[in-house]
Amino acid sequence: MSEKNSAAKASGKKLRLNIIDFLIIVVILGAVAGIALRFGVVEKVVTxxxxxxxxxxxxxxxxxxxxxxxxxxxxxxxxxxxxxxxxxxxxxxxxxxxxxxxxxxxxxxxxxxxxxxxxxxxxxxxxxxxxxxxxxxxxxxxxxxxxxxxxxxxxxxxxxxxxxxxxxxxxx
Amino acid sequence: MSVNTTQKKHKFNVIDAVILVVICAVVAAAAFLLGSRNAQSEQNSVTLEYIVEFRTIRDEFVDNINVGVKLVDASKKYSLGDVVAVTSKTATFIGTDFTSGQLVYGDYPDHSDVQITVRSNAVINDSGRYVIDGGYEMSVGATVYARMPDYTGTGYCTQIKEIKD
Incomplete structure (x- = not known):
């Protein structure tokens, strides 16, 4: 029994995104995009x-x-x-x-x-x-x-x- | 004996609540600012025509200032409007006649004064001032750090008026 419990724990928890994590990511991406647009970073990316x-x-x-x-x-x-x-x-x-x-x-x-x-x-x-x-x-x-x-x-x-x-x- | 395979449900805690409140506050503030700016734009929008004068610039630059180009503020990149007219004249030098003690108005060799007429949309803010491109306050006496495709320099707004389309 204890071996089965250990095996279950050792298999690792899967990372699951919840609504809060999703909102945080959206806000961060929005902030990065806003900074890029405001300072013309996009215009400056030239090969x-x-x-x-x-x-x-x-x-x-x-x-x-x-x-x-x-x-x-x-x-x-x-x-x-x-x-x-x-x-x-x-x-x-x-x-x-x-x-x-x-x-x-x-x-x-x-x-x-x-x-x-x-x-x-x-x-x-x-x-x-x-x-x-x-x-x-x-x-x-x-x-x-x-x-x-x-x-x-x-x-x-x-x-x-x-x-x-x-x-x-x-x-x- | 069976292994407990049920997954733990995420419990909404205080930290999540704080994060939600902060995000909602940011979104609400952004919506308020954008909404108020748009409302103000619709109510107080005018078409402005103003003149920027570049004084005592070298003659070789005069032909670089052209009608039809866009005027941009060189420091904060505000779009200040379209150049609709350009005039130039020989720059004036005010000297002193030491024999008579009088001021003497003469030409400044090889230099010109250039005036550009710029047309732009603007709004009138709560202080009654003209605001271009959401943030640039234009009035007579304002220093304009000008950026155009073929010339950049410092000028001063010398005239301003609203025009009817």
Whole structure:
């Protein structure tokens, strides 16, 4: 008799869900779905195969002229702003005198150029997705002309302003 | 002698009761909030037209701001409406004539002021303020962190009015 009781106990109790367990699971799933929708997590789940290439033109303003030596075509830059790879610097880099604006003695604003300082214009080759709402860098981070991005390479750390974004193959 | 094979029935206990009460309270709160928002939407819904001005932006960005695009709040992703008009003019610089001590109004080289007219549905909340997309309060003077497909920047609401469809 005792052996039969032990056998019955040893066979293990089956886990049975009751209505309370079911309600708890529904509430938890609803909370997870709500968080995902609210923070756009669903939009951000993108496979690497769906990324396309883009030329992101930029302007960096008012840096010391010696910094020109540290912009090397082919260097990879990392976006500190987005905590992700930004892109690869292309070869058409322009180093221009840094613009400045001063108020002359009669109140007019004049554009002048600073000595020993430069502006830099160039293009990065980046990966992302073109959507109706704009370009998503790496498929997750919105950038557009006007965006400021803190980027860094192995040798330089700067803040750039995005001036144009064109799909590779689509630029005029 | 037979083994007792009857399964124990689940007894409804205090913990189950507490969990049920909490779940019912959450569901009721959600239903109340959604219901009141929908009721308010139906009663106080208006069509709004407002102007956002971007001041002293580089000329190279002016052509990136287009009619027909959707304006989105860059910080909390509220949908703020559709851009129905865009105007621009050379940005103004207010300088000081040090010889006469007078203010001088002149052009800001290579920069423009851009105004976009945005149309959106809104509701009027209990404080009489316009609320767009369920949570964004719009009024003259509001700072708008704008996000559009081809431009992002900071502007200010300078005009607002209700329009009749």
């Amino acid at each position: 690497k195969s769906s990324l396309s290439s883009a030329y992101v033109s930029f302007l960096i303003q008012d840096i010391q002229d010696e910094s020109a030596n540290y912009f090397v075509a082919g260097d990879s830059f990392y976006s500190q702003t987005h905590s992700a790879e930004f892109g690869v610097l292309q070869s058409n880099i322009q180093f221009l005198p840094a613009e400045a604006y001063i108020n002359n003695e009669v109140g007019e604003l004049l554009k002048v150029y600073k000595e020993d300082r430069i502006d830099v214009r160039g293009v990065f080759l980046c990966e992302g997705i073109f959507t109706d709402e704009g370009f998503l860098l790496n498929g997750t981070s919105y950038i557009a002309p006007g965006s400021t991005v803190h980027v860094l390479s192995s040798t330089i750390d700067v803040t750039l302003t995005v001036t144009e974004i064109d799909a590779v193959g689509a630029e005029s």
